Amino acid sequence: MPSRRRFCLLSLFLFVAVVLSGTARAASVPYVGSVAVGDDAGHTGIAGKVIAERSVPFLLIDARFDAAYDLTLQNFVARQPGTGTLDFYYRVTNGSDRSLRLIDMDTGRFSRAGSFDPIDVNLWDETTGTYAPLLADRGRSHFGGVALAFPSDETLDPGESSRLFFIRTAATHYELEGLTQFRSTPDLRMDAGFALTFSPVLDGPLVPPPAATEVPLPAGVLPAVVTVVMAGACRRRRRRA
Numbered sequence: 001m002p003s004r005r006r007f008c009l010l011s012l013f014l015f016v017a018v019v020l021s022g023t024a025r026a027a028s029v030p031y032v033g034s035v036a037v038g039d040d041a042g043h044t045g046i047a048g049k050v051i052a053e054r055s056v057p058f059l060l061i062d063a064r065f066d067a068a069y070d071l072t073l074q075n076f077v078a079r080q081p082g083t084g085t086l087d088f089y090y091r092v093t094n095g096s097d098r099s100l101r102l103i104d105m106d107t108g109r110f111s112r113a114g115s116f117d118p119i120d121v122n123l124w125d126e127t128t129g130t131y132a133p134l135l136a137d138r139g140r141s142h143f144g145g146v147a148l149a150f151p152s153d154e155t156l157d158p159g160e161s162s163r164l165f166f167i168r169t170a171a172t173h174y175e176l177e178g179l180t181q182f183r184s185t186p187d188l189r190m191d192a193g194f195a196l197t198f199s200p201v202l203d204g205p206l207v208p209p210p211a212a213t214e215v216p217l218p219a220g221v222l223p224a225v226v227t228v229v230m231a232g233a234c235r236r237r238r239r240r241a
Contacts (some may be wrong), residue, residue: 013097027120027168030144031209034137037148037165039123046124047087052198053075054078060100060193062184070095071182073160075154075197078166086174088198089166091125092156092182099155100184104133107180108145108200111138115206117170119146131156132163143179145199171200 005155027034053076059067074091090107111117121136133148140147146167156162178199 001042002083003203005198016018027122029119029138030137031116032139033120034149035121037121037123037133039125042077046078046089048080050076050078052176054098054198056195057095058193058195058225059185060080060182062100068096069184071193073182073193073195073197074179075180077198079194084172085169086200087167087168088170088174088178088200090130090180090197091164093161094156094158096174097158099157101152101155102150103152103183104140104147104184105180105182106141106143106145106147106150107167107178107197107199109178109202110141110145110169112206113144114200114209115202116209117207120168121146121148122166124166127163129161129163131160131188133165134208142181147236148210165212170215171181171202173203174180175200175201 004029027035034199051201054075056073056075058070058071058073061067063068072093073093074089076089078087078089079085080087088107090105092102092105103162110119113235121133123132131150131154133150135149137147138145140149148165176198178197180195180197182193184193
């Protein structure tokens with residue numbers, strides 16, 4: 001019996017490790033579902049030449065706590081050498097006198113209707129802070145782009161800046177027609193937290209969306225499913241014994 005119990009526990013551990021190792025470092029944002037935002041180990045600096053840059057001060061209203069935050073969004077575009085494609089960089093700074101808990105950042109447009117325009121989301125390799133987005137999701141964007149979820153248990157303190165993060169695209173031209181919104185509450189009716197930002201010029205043939213996409217399980221469901229599956233396997237093993 002002890003050996004069978006050890007076998008089940010070891011199998012469960014290996015199964016979870018394999019599943020998580022296949023998704024933890026991914027950066028390419030799927031057509032449906034979320035992906036973890038990880039460090040980009042491919043370079044040690046800004047990839048290519050910065051061709052456009054601006055700092056955008058904006059106001060965010062927290063409807064839940066009736067508070068206003070003065071924020072600044074650093075936004076610039078870099079052209080990758082060799083390919084000539086564009087990366088769009090972001091960093092937000094809290095210029096107010098109180099700590100800010102962000103829910104997400106939504107920015108677009110990074111895809112066209114009915115098209116799967118490829119994008120990657122990464123943190124810059126050189127760490128400049130600890131506050132950074134955790135997940136990227138196309139489906140949660142209201143601007144045809146990507147929504148980046150921030151950690152729910154951390155805050156951006158007064159004077160603190162987030163880590164620099166970027167969206168890698170296949171575009172070769174840009175325009176100042178993008179829209180970026182930061183939210184500190186789930187209330188979408190608040191007309192605040194918006195900034196005008198750079199966005200790619202999306203042209204050329206449309207990219208067909210994947211024919212079939214796996215919809216990821218909500219947080220907390222995967223461990224439960226794994227436990228149930230492995231428990232069933234262990235029970236079957238005991239019956240055979």
